[in-house]
Amino acid sequence: MSAFSTAATGGRKKRGEGHTRREEILQAAKELFLEQGYDSTTIRKIADRVGVSAPALYLYFQDKEQMMLALCDQTFGHLIDSIDEIEKSVAEPRDRIRQFGEAYLRFGLKHPDEYRLIFLGSNVPESVRKVGHRMPTDDPTRPGVNGSIVFQRLVSVLVEAEASGLKLNYPADTCAELCWMGMHGLASALILKPEFPWSNRDLLINGMLDMVLKGIIRDT
Amino acid sequence: MSAFSTAATGGRKKRGEGHTRREEILQAAKELFLEQGYDSTTIRKIADRVGVSAPALYLYFQDKEQMMLALCDQTFGHLIDSIDEIEKSVAEPRDRIRQFGEAYLRFGLKHPDEYRLIFLGSNVPESVRKVGHRMPTDDPTRPGVNGSIVFQRLVSVLVEAEASGLKLNYPADTCAELCWMGMHGLASALILKPEFPWSNRDLLINGMLDMVLKGIIRDT
DNA sequence: AAGATAACTTATCGACGTTAAGTTAACGGC
DNA sequence: GCCGTTAACTTAACGTCGATAAGTTATCTT
Numbered sequence: 001m002s003a004f005s006t007a008a009t010g011g012r013k014k015r016g017e018g019h020t021r022r023e024e025i026l027q028a029a030k031e032l033f034l035e036q037g038y039d040s041t042t043i044r045k046i047a048d049r050v051g052v053s054a055p056a057l058y059l060y061f062q063d064k065e066q067m068m069l070a071l072c073d074q075t076f077g078h079l080i081d082s083i084d085e086i087e088k089s090v091a092e093p094r095d096r097i098r099q100f101g102e103a104y105l106r107f108g109l110k111h112p113d114e115y116r117l118i119f120l121g122s123n124v125p126e127s128v129r130k131v132g133h134r135m136p137t138d139d140p141t142r143p144g145v146n147g148s149i150v151f152q153r154l155v156s157v158l159v160e161a162e163a164s165g166l167k168l169n170y171p172a173d174t175c176a177e178l179c180w181m182g183m184h185g186l187a188s189a190l191i192l193k194p195e196f197p198w199s200n201r202d203l204l205i206n207g208m209l210d211m212v213l214k215g216i217i218r219d220t
Numbered sequence: 221m222s223a224f225s226t227a228a229t230g231g232r233k234k235r236g237e238g239h240t241r242r243e244e245i246l247q248a249a250k251e252l253f254l255e256q257g258y259d260s261t262t263i264r265k266i267a268d269r270v271g272v273s274a275p276a277l278y279l280y281f282q283d284k285e286q287m288m289l290a291l292c293d294q295t296f297g298h299l300i301d302s303i304d305e306i307e308k309s310v311a312e313p314r315d316r317i318r319q320f321g322e323a324y325l326r327f328g329l330k331h332p333d334e335y336r337l338i339f340l341g342s343n344v345p346e347s348v349r350k351v352g353h354r355m356p357t358d359d360p361t362r363p364g365v366n367g368s369i370v371f372q373r374l375v376s377v378l379v380e381a382e383a384s385g386l387k388l389n390y391p392a393d394t395c396a397e398l399c400w401m402g403m404h405g406l407a408s409a410l411i412l413k414p415e416f417p418w419s420n421r422d423l424l425i426n427g428m429l430d431m432v433l434k435g436i437i438r439d440t
Numbered sequence: 441a442a443g444a445t446a447a448c449t450t451a452t453c454g455a456c457g458t459t460a461a462g463t464t465a466a467c468g469g470c
Numbered sequence: 471g472c473c474g475t476t477a478a479c480t481t482a483a484c485g486t487c488g489a490t491a492a493g494t495t496a497t498c499t500t
Contacts (some may be wrong), residue, residue, distance in 0.1 A: 015446055015497050035488070041245065043488060053449055055490075171425055174419040178427050181405030189401050199394040205397050207390055215431025235466050235477055263457060273480055275459075399466070 010051065022060040024050050029067045034113040064164065065087075075114045076150060079107045083153050093161035094213065100157055100207055101183045104150070108187035112178040115191055119184065151180060158216075167218035182212040242280040245269050246294070249287045254334070258288065295334045296370060299327045303373050313381035314433065320377055321403045321429055323369070328407035335411055339404065371400060378436075387438035395436040402432040 013021050028049040032041040043064060047054040061067050082103050091097045108115040158172040158179075168175050186208040190201065198204060233241050248269040252261040255433050263284060302323050305306040310316045328335040348391075378392040388395050406428040410421065418424060 012447060012496070018447070021447085041487080044486090050445095054488085055450090056448060059447070060488070129278075170423060171419055174423055174427060177409070177424060178431060178438060181409050181424075181428065182402055182431070183405075184408075185401030185403075185405030189397070199391055199397060203390060203394055204397060204401075207394060208401065211398060211402070211431060211435025214434050215427065232478060238478070262455080264455085272478095274457085275481090276479060278458075279478070303443070376476085 015095060019058065021050070021052070021056075025057055025060055026067065030071050033068065035073065071114075073083075079150055080153070081106070082107065083150065085158070093164055093166045094217065095155055097161060097179070097217075098209055098213060100154060101179060101212060104180075104183050105187050105205065108191055112191045112194075115187060119188060126174075147185060151176070154180060167220075169216055169218050178216055179212050182208055182215070228330075238280070241270070241272070241276075245277055245280055246287065253288065253291065275434065283424060291334075295331060298331075299324070299370055301315060302327065302374070303370065307373075308376070313384055313386045314437065316377055317381060317399070317437075318433060320431055321399060321432060324400075324403050325407050328411055332334050332411045332414075335407060339408060371396070374400060389436055389438050397433050398436055402428055403434070 025046060029041065029046050032045055032049065035041075036045075042069075043057055044054045047057055050057075057067075061070075063079065083100065086099050086103055090099050099172065108119075155173055155176040158176050162168055162172055170178070186204065189196075190198070190204070245266060249261065249266050252265055252269065255261075256265075263277055264274045266287075267277055270276075271370040277287075281290075303320065306316065306319050306323055310319050328339075328428075375393055378388065378396050382388055382392055390398070405423065409425070410418070
């Protein structure tokens with residue numbers, strides 16, 4: 001009697017249904033990565049949870065790293081969704097920028113383990129850690145590019161804000177970089193050290209958002 | 221004929237000179253960690269470079285992790301030194317804070333690999349990644365506490381600045397946290413992605429310093 | 441019924457961190 | 471000068487890891 005999981009379905013798949021096995025593997029891998037981290041999640045543990053032998057995973061993934069990359073893309077897809085929502089519903093440039101930062105932070109706080117795995121590199125290979133800030137020129141067909149799309153969106157928001165009359169202290173791309181650096185610093189600190197005696201969590205969040213906006217938007 | 225290194229010294233140590241072997245191991249481990257990262261640096265590679273067998277390392281270190289922690293403390297010692305220098309030579313509060321941030325950044329850019337290993341967790345165990353932001357209450361006698369001392373110093377600088385009349389937007393500890401978050405965001409971005417088409421490196425550095433100071437120091 | 445082949449398993453590889461147990465060489469005391 | 475003690479090592483081995491090779495089973499097509 002093996003471990004229960006939403007991923008396990010029992011016996012051998014019928015022909016042409018291998019893709020469902022692939023999804024089961026991803027589900028089990030995600031559970032284990034979040035429960036135990038990257039290193040402790042072994043190929044054999046994933047296989048056990050799915051209910052197949054370890055080498056069976058290599059029918060669906062090139063290696064362990066590709067499983068992680070697939071999960072990263074999946075998770076970042078959710079962040080991109082909430083960004084879309086903001087762009088639709090918020091028009092005022094300042095609010096957009098602030099809510100964009102808030103969405104990024106909310107995403108991090110809502111998925112702390114994924115964020116840790118992706119941005120804080122909990123023992124993941126270098127290629128996985130780069131998913132969150134991949135170069136724009138990278139091949140968009142390979143897995144792990146959703147992370148860079150998020151940054152591109154921030155640049156777009158700032159460019160549009162500038163076009164609609166907002167004065168920035170620096171070029172839009174510089175401002176986007178400064179904004180991301182600040183929000184990432186905040187998110188990583190709160191996530192990595194939830195037990196740290198932070199002075200005041202809400203004060204930090206609003207302080208950082210104020211700091212970023214003050215830093216990139218010209219005083220009027 | 222084994223690989224050359226500043227660490228290798230040839231034959232067996234005389235009695236009572238085991239501590240020199242310990243330093244050779246640290247030197248070799250540092251070289252290899254920086255050249256190849258944590259995971260790729262195996263016990264056997266370190267031992268080869270030193271010129272001893274792999275188990276010999278366990279005479280001087282409990283495990284691989286303790287080697288890394290010892291190196292972290294050593295490296296952070298250098299940052300603490302430069303902080304001391306600033307506190308001695310710079311009196312004006314604003315300058316002190318700015319130079320403190322600059323020193324942190326300079327440290328990161330000068331030792332990008334150490335910074336990566338310590339703060340960006342290049343596959344190091346969790347305990348090592350925590351060295352850079354360990355809780356103040358942790359046992360100060362165990363290895364890996366130098367990192368937290370740096371943060372304590374920043375708080376002190378801000379408290380003294382406040383005492384000497386500077387007005388802060390938030391309590392000193394909150395300001396210290398915001399400052400660290402910003403500088404860490406900057407450092408990690410520049411270090412982790414040196415090949416990224418950053419808009420302008422100097423602009424980013426000065427932009428972040430301005431942003432942080434504007435964010436924590438009340439307008440006059 | 442008979443291939444063809446998707447979906448698997450068993451066996452195995454080399455490398456890893458680490459431990460156990462044995463060996464060698466340098467020293468103080470006689 | 472030899473001797474016991476013990477610091478400073480070595481060789482051998484264990485269990486686990488990610489990954490591969492080669493063989494097996496079951497489902498589908500014809």
